Structures are given as C-alpha cells and as structure tokens.
Amino acid sequence: xxxxxxxxxxxxxxxxxxxxxxxxxxxxxxxxxxxxxxxxxxxxxxxxxxxxxxxxxxxxxxxxxxxxxxxxxxxxxxxxxxxxxxxxxxxxxxxxxxxxxxxxxxxxxxxxxxxxxxxxxxxxxxxxxxxxxxxxxxxxxxxxxxxxxxxxxxxxxxxxxxxxxxxxxxxxxxxxxxxxxxxxxxxxxxxxxxxxxxxxxxxxxxxxxxxxxxxxxxxxxxxxxxxxxxxxxxxxxxxxxxxxxxxxxxxxxxxxxxxxxxxxxxxxxxxxxxxxxxxxxxxxxxx
Amino acid sequence: xxxxxxxxxxxxxxxxxxxxxxxxxxxxxxxxxxxxxxxxxxxxxxxxxxxxxxxxxxxxxxxxxxxxxxxxxxxxxxxxxxxxxxxxxxxxxxxxxxxxxxxxxxxxxxxxxxxxxxxxxxxxxxxxxxxxxxxxxxxxxxxxxxxxxxxxxxxxxxxxxxxxxxxxxxxxxxxxxxxxxxxxxxxxxxxxxxxxxxxxxxxxxxxxxxxxxxxxxxxxxxxxxxxxxxxxxxxxxxxxxxxxxxxxxxxxxxxxxxxxxxxxxxxxxxxxxxxxxxxxxxxxxxxxxxxxxxxxxxxxxxxxxxxxxxxxxxxxxxxxxx
Numbered sequence: 387x388x389x390x391x392x393x394x395x396x397x398x399x400x401x402x403x404x405x406x407x408x409x410x411x412x413x414x415x416x417x418x419x420x421x422x423x424x425x426x427x428x429x430x431x432x433x434x435x436x437x438x439x440x441x442x443x444x445x446x447x448x449x450x451x452x453x454x455x456x457x458x459x460x461x462x463x464x465x466x467x468x469x470x471x472x473x474x475x476x477x478x479x480x481x482x483x484x485x486x487x488x489x490x491x492x493x494x495x496x497x498x499x500x501x502x503x504x505x506x507x508x509x510x511x512x513x514x515x516x517x518x519x520x521x522x523x524x525x526x527x528x529x530x531x532x533x534x535x536x537x538x539x540x541x542x543x544x545x546x547x548x549x550x551x552x553x554x555x556x557x558x559x560x561x562x563x564x565x566x567x568x569x570x571x572x573x574x575x576x577x578x579x580x581x582x583x584x585x586x587x588x589x590x591x592x593x594x595x596x597x598x599x600x601x602x603x604x605x606x607x608x609x610x611x612x613x614x615x616x617x618x619x620x621x622x623x624x625x626x627x628x629x630x631x632x633x634x635x636x637x638x639x640x641x642x643x644x645x646x647x648x649x650x651x652x653x654x655x656x657x658x659x660x661x662x663x664x665x666x667x668x669x670x671x672x673x
Numbered sequence: 674x675x676x677x678x679x680x681x682x683x684x685x686x687x688x689x690x691x692x693x694x695x696x697x698x699x700x701x702x703x704x705x706x707x708x709x710x711x712x713x714x715x716x717x718x719x720x721x722x723x724x725x726x727x728x729x730x731x732x733x734x735x736x737x738x739x740x741x742x743x744x745x746x747x748x749x750x751x752x753x754x755x756x757x758x759x760x761x762x763x764x765x766x767x768x769x770x771x772x773x774x775x776x777x778x779x780x781x782x783x784x785x786x787x788x789x790x791x792x793x794x795x796x797x798x799x800x801x802x803x804x805x806x807x808x809x810x811x812x813x814x815x816x817x818x819x820x821x822x823x824x825x826x827x828x829x830x831x832x833x834x835x836x837x838x839x840x841x842x843x844x845x846x847x848x849x850x851x852x853x854x855x856x857x858x859x860x861x862x863x864x865x866x867x868x869x870x871x872x873x874x875x876x877x878x879x880x881x882x883x884x885x886x887x888x889x890x891x892x893x894x895x896x897x898x899x900x901x902x903x904x905x906x907x908x909x910x911x912x913x914x915x916x917x918x919x920x921x922x923x924x925x926x927x928x929x930x931x932x933x934x935x936x937x938x939x940x941x942x943x944x945x946x947x948x949x950x951x952x953x954x955x956x957x958x959x960x961x962x963x964x965x966x967x968x969x970x971x972x973x974x975x976x977x978x979x980x981x982x983x984x985x986x987x988x989x990x991x992x993x994x995x
Contacts, residue, residue: 461995469935469992470926473908520991527988549876549898551907554925555937558898559990561877562884565856566987573861589898591849592837592877597857611848611877612839620839630844640847 414438416606430647439604439647441584443486444493444510447543451506451651457497459489460505461528466490466521468552475552478514486512490521491546494529496538500655500667503536505529508543509590516546518590519553523560526594530567539577539658544595547613548588561593568597577661579654582632582641587613600657602643603632604650609640680736682725686947689718722946729893731922732915735901737893738873739835742950744957746773746788746831749871752957753964754779754786760820762813766846769810771802771834772882774817779829780965785821787814787882788831791872805838808851811881815855818862827865827968830882835900837878852881859884860987861980865971867964869942870894870929871949886983887967888937890929891960892944896937897927937990940967 412423416438426433430450431440449455465488468475491513496505507529509516526542533540549557571578580598582591584607592611595601603609610617610630618625628634632644645653655667679687693714700707729737737743750757754777762768774787789806792798806814814830821828837848859866868885874896890896899907904921906912932938942963949956971979 463995465994467992467994470924472924473920520993523991524993551899551904551925553992554898554935555896555927555932556935556991558876558880559937559987561853561880562856562860562987563990565853566860566884566984569857569861570984572857589877592852592881593856594853596847596850596853609849610844611837611852612844617839617841617844621841625841629841638845638847640850 415440432647437605437646439584439606441511441545443512444489444508444543447508448493448495448497448506450647451499451541451543451654452495452497453499453501457495457506460494460496460532461525462489464490464521464524466519466553469520469556470552470554472552472554478552482512482514486510489513490525491516491518491550492522492525494525496532499541499651499658502539502655502658502662502664504539504541504658505533506541506543509545511545511547511585514550516544516590517548517550517557518546518560519550519557520560522550523557523563526564527567530564530571533576534570534574537574537576539579539662540571541579541581541654541658542594542598543581543583544586544590545583546586546588546590546595548590558589561589564594565597568594572599577658579657581650581654582609583607585609585613587611596640599661600642601640602645602650602653602657603635603641604647605632605644607632609635678741680733680740682729682733683947686718686721686725689714689721693718719946722951726893726944726946726948730919731895731925731928732901732919734893734928735873735895735918735922737948737950738895740872740948740950741791741793743872744949744953745793746786746790746833746871748953749788749831749957749960750777750786752953753961754784755781757786760817763809763816765812766809769802769807769813770800771804771806771838772810772814774814776826779961779968783826784968785817785826785828786831787817787828788871789834789879789882791833802838804834805836806834806878806881807838807840807843808846808848811837811851811855814882815851815858818855818858818866822862822864825864827867827971828862829964829968830866830868830885832868832870832874832879832882832896833872834875834878835873836875837881852877855881856884860984863976863980865968865974865979866983867967867971869960869964870896870938871960875900884983884987886971886979886986887939889940889942889960889963889967890932890938891942891949891956892929893948894929895922895927896929896932897925899925901925901927 414433417436419435494507582603757777759775789804791804866885869889901921902912905917911917945952945955
C-alpha cells in the first residue's frame with residue numbers, strides 16, 4: 387500500500403451518524419415542514435419554513451417575556467370546584483390537572499420585563515381549552531387588585547375557547563368581574579396590554595381580551611366572538627379565506643398590531659414605556 | 674284560549690278552559706244560569722294552572738321563556754311606563770332593531786330604557802333578527818347609557834335574547850369588543866342601573882345589558898352561559914333530542930331559582946299563574962312595582978358609592994377553593 391493512500395472506511399448513513407432518534411422530529415401543523423424539535427424550539431415554536439405560530443404553554447410565554455425567566459407565581463393554590471354538580475366536571479378537572487398542571491387555565495405571575503416590574507397573566511389552552519371559570523376570573527381579579535396597590539402595569543396573554551360551560555352562569559359572570567377590575571385600572575391610569583394568541587374567542591374575547599389600552603396579536607391567531615364553526619352553522623356557508631385571523635382583525639380596525647412572537651417582548655416593553663411616562667429602553671431602536 | 678303556540682304541558686289547562694267556554698256559550702244560547710256549575714270548574718282551572726306552573730322542569734321553563742306570547746320589552750314599555758320616546762342608532766353604522774331604547778317615565782320620573790326586542794311574527798323577527806343584536810346594537814345601548822349618565826337618569830335594561838348574533842358582519846364590526854366595552858362601562862356608570870331578565874338571557878349577548886346594581890329575573894325566565902342546545906351538542910353530540918336538551922337544561926342551572934341561589938341575581942319577580950303570557954297586565958304591574966321599589970332604594974346612594982358597591986358585587990362572583 388502506498389504511503390499516501392488513505393484507507394477507505396464504509397460510510398455510515400446520515401441519520402445514524404448524527405444519532406437522531408426518530409421521535410425528535412416535529413412536523414409543522416400548517417405547512418407540513420419537518421424539522422428537528424430543537425430547531426422549532428430555538429425558533430420559539432414558530433415554523434422556520436412558513437412562520438406558523440404553534441401553540442405554546444403558559445410557562446413558555448412567561449420565560450419568553452420576563453427578564454431571565456425570573457418570576458414569582460401568584461395564587462397558585464386556587465382550585466376549581468364544582469358549584470353546579472355538573473356531569474363529569476370533577477373528572478374532567480382531574481384529567482386537565484394531570485395533563486396540564488395545577489395552575490388551571492391561567493398562570494399569573496409578577497416579574498420584570500425590560501427591567502420594568504409588572505403583573506403578567508398567561509392563559510393555557512392545554513387546560514380545558516383555556517376556558518374561563520371562577521378560578522381564571524379570580525386570579526385576574528387578584529392580580530388586578532395587586533396592580534392597583536403597586537401601580538404596576540398588567541399584561542394578559544389570552545388563549546381560550548371562551549367561558550367554561552361546566553360552571554354555568556358563574557363562568558359568564560367572570561366576564562363582568564374581569565371587566566370591572568379593568569375599569570378600576572383604567573381609572574387609576576395603569577396601563578393594560580392584551581396579547582391575543584391562537585385562539586381567543588367567546589367570553590374571553592368578549593371581555594378582558596378586547597379591552598387593552600393596546601391590543602396586539604400573534605400572526606395567524608384566530609380571534610372572534612363566535613368560533614368559525616358556529617358562524618358557518620349560523621349563516622350556512624363557508625367563511626372567506628383568512629376570516630377572523632389576526633391580520634383580518636387588524637384590517638378591520640380591531641387590533642393595534644400583529645406582532646411576531648420573537649418581537650413580543652420588545653413591543654410590549656416599548657408600549658409600556660410610552661404609557662407609563664418612562665424613557666425609551668437603552669439600546670432599543672425602532673424596528 | 675287555544676293558540677298555535679300552546680305548549681305541550683299546557684294542554685290540560687287549555688282543555689279545561691275550552692270546556693268552561695263551551696258551557697258558558699251553551700248557557701247563554703239557552704238562557705240558563707250555570708254559575709253553580711262553572712264556579713268549581715274555574716276553581717279547578719286556577720288550581721291546575723298553579724299546579725302545573727309550580728312543577729315546571731327546567732326545559733319547560735326554557736319553552737315558557739321563549740314563548741312568543743310572552744310580554745317583550747316594548748310590551749313592558751307600554752304597560753309599565755308612560756311618555757316613551759324611542760331613540761335610534763349608534764351614530765356610527767346603523768340602527769339595530771334587535772335593541773330598542775329611549776326615554777320613558779316610571780311613576781312619573783324619567784328613566785332610560787334599553788332592551789332586546791324579539792318579534793312576534795316572521796316579518797318582525799326578520800327585522801329584529803330574533804332579538805339577536807349586532808355590535809351596533811350594543812353600541813347604541815352604550816350611547817343611551819352614557820346619555821342617561823349625562824343627565825343623571827337611572828338606566829333600566831330588559832334582557833330577552835338567545836344571544837349576540839354570530840355572523841360575518843357582526844364579527845367584522847367587532848362583536849367581542851362591543852360586548853366587552855359595555856361590560857366595562859356598565860361597571861362604572863354613575864347612575865343606578867337595574868337589569869331585568871324578562872325571557873331568555875343568552876350568554877354574553879345578554880350580559881352586555883346585564884351589569885347592574887340590581888338584577889331581577891321574571892319567575893319563568895332563564896339565564897345561561899350557553900343555549901341548552903349548544904351545551905347538549907358540545908357535550909353529548911346531540912343538541913336536538915328532548916332528552917338531551919332536558920339534561921343540559923338541568924345541568925346548567927338556568928332557572929330564576931337557581932340563579933338566586935348562586936347569588937347572580939337579586940330578586941325573582943313573580944308571574945301570574947299560567948305564566949307571563951297568560952296575563953300581560955298583571956305581569957307588567959308586578960314588574961313595575963319591583964322596579965319602583967328597587968329604584969327607590971338605589972336613589973339613596975351617591976354615585977361613587979353606587980359604583981363601589983356594584984363593582985364589589987361583581988368582584989365577589991364565582992366559587993373556588995384555596
């Protein structure tokens with residue numbers, strides 16, 4: 387064998403070489419693009435190919451929006467009860483708690499965003515479709531009371547199919563309750579920003595979600611009073627393409643901005659600084 | 674009187690009524706005195722009405738609440754108030770006939786009336802969209818509330834809707850925002866507000882007129898977070914069969930008695946035996962008296978105390994464990 391001739395080794399297939407097990411692949415629900423999970427996660431669970439904003443959990447928004455992921459959770463001990471003895475409700479609650487955690491359909495925290503202290507509530511669609519029952523209403527109400535005491539602004543990130551049917555008219559009353567809290571904040575000139583994610587409909591959109599001093603939404607989020615299926619049923623025809631998306635609502639004058647997930651934190655910070663009379667953040671320039 | 678809208682469970686009442694009418698007619702024709710025979714029958718009729726109406730199932734209450742012969746908002750306006758002048762339009766898009774409103778007098782004192790209005794026949798229902806408002810209806814309502822506040826006049830609302838309209842135009846013009854805005858503004862209105870559920874109180878579309886110092890409910894009215902049909906369709910994939918509707922109606926706890934026990938409403942206004950549709954005058958008189966009494970109590974509070982009490986009431990609503 388000549389001294390310069392390299393010994394040939396059999397090539398391994400690519401998959402084996404990178405040692406990627408099959409279950410780390412993720413597929414985009416919108417365009418079908420397949421990529422490794424880590425790449426989706428690095429991109430904040432926005433599809434690298436088509437920009438579809440996938441649904442993420444409440445804790446992920448908290449980490450995304452608050453400085454260094456540092457926060458204190460508020461009222462984690464609140465639990466839903468079954469005030470109407472509604473069929474199957476305790477079982478459904480137990481299942482939701484097991485699958486989505488104990489925070490019910492909203493997690494409320496306090497922390498800082500761009501060094502500004504604030505109260506943040508994030509709804510979690512994984513818990514019974516983000517439905518609003520007494521616990522969601524009470525958590526928002528208590529967060530609002532704290533905000534009145536400390537004068538910190540409030541940010542609410544919504545993801546909900548509406549009021550929680552299993553608590554009947556008590557769920558309906560949470561719409562009035564949360565709106566009453568927001569009227570107190572407004573009276574004291576405390577800024578409130580509403581962030582709409584996919585989907586925000588029913589009793590949540592028809593109360594606190596549409597009452598922000600600024601209302602912003604993630605691209606493609608479905609936002610409306612009635613869900614697309616109900617409207618289709620009511621009018622007996624298909625809905626126009628893109629009906630009830632964030633972009634549609636923006637065009638109709640219902641939103642201030644459609645904001646990419648990666649820009650949410652910066653945009654909220656910018657808005658809050660304007661509304662609370664603070665100078666622009668160091669190093670931040672207009673996009 | 675037997676009409677096309679006689680409810681199934683009302684049939685024994687109608688049959689007995691027909692018998693009595695028949696007897697009276699015959700007696701008149703043959704010039705007989707039948708007072709002695711008729712008196713016990715009429716007593717039985719009265720008892721039957723009370724008996725049947727005392728034991729209505731939740732589903733039967735829904736049917737009564739939706740009855741087309743029940744007094745609607747404009748019937749109460751005519752029977753319980755004087756000097757009404759209707760005001761129209763939201764000043765932005767159009768006049769929504771599913772909500773009516775205007776100045777009126779209750780016992781001589783000016784009040785602002787706002788309520789959903791259903792239609793009695795197909796033509797009127799098309800015009801009034803079956804009492805299902807669009808955003809412009811809620812915005813008209815808000816305009817009238819602010820007008821009342823400006824002139825320090827109490828607001829009396831009447832709730833009677835299956836729900837806010839779910840259609841393309843309603844979504845485009847911000848149904849959610851219109852409802853949400855009313856909830857917020859009603860919670861801080863500087864004048865007394867009394868809401869009365871007179872028929873069906875359907876979800877957010879009802880609540881958008883329903884944030885009030887006092888919420889009254891007619892005895893046979895219902896108030897719910899979702900229609901019983903919608904609830905049954907979602908949970909049991911069957912929104913049509915009477916059995917599933919009955920199940921939903923019971924589970925959701927939607928009767929006046931239920932809501933009183935849940936502390937969502939403040940007072941139940943009794944209806945005459947046989948329901949509000951059996952006697953408009955008596956029903957309207959009962960509501961008029963209840964409104965006058967509640968209004969007198971509310972007039973004692975200064976605006977800031979009124980608003981504080983109203984907010985506190987809503988902040989207390991809900992049940993949870995900690």
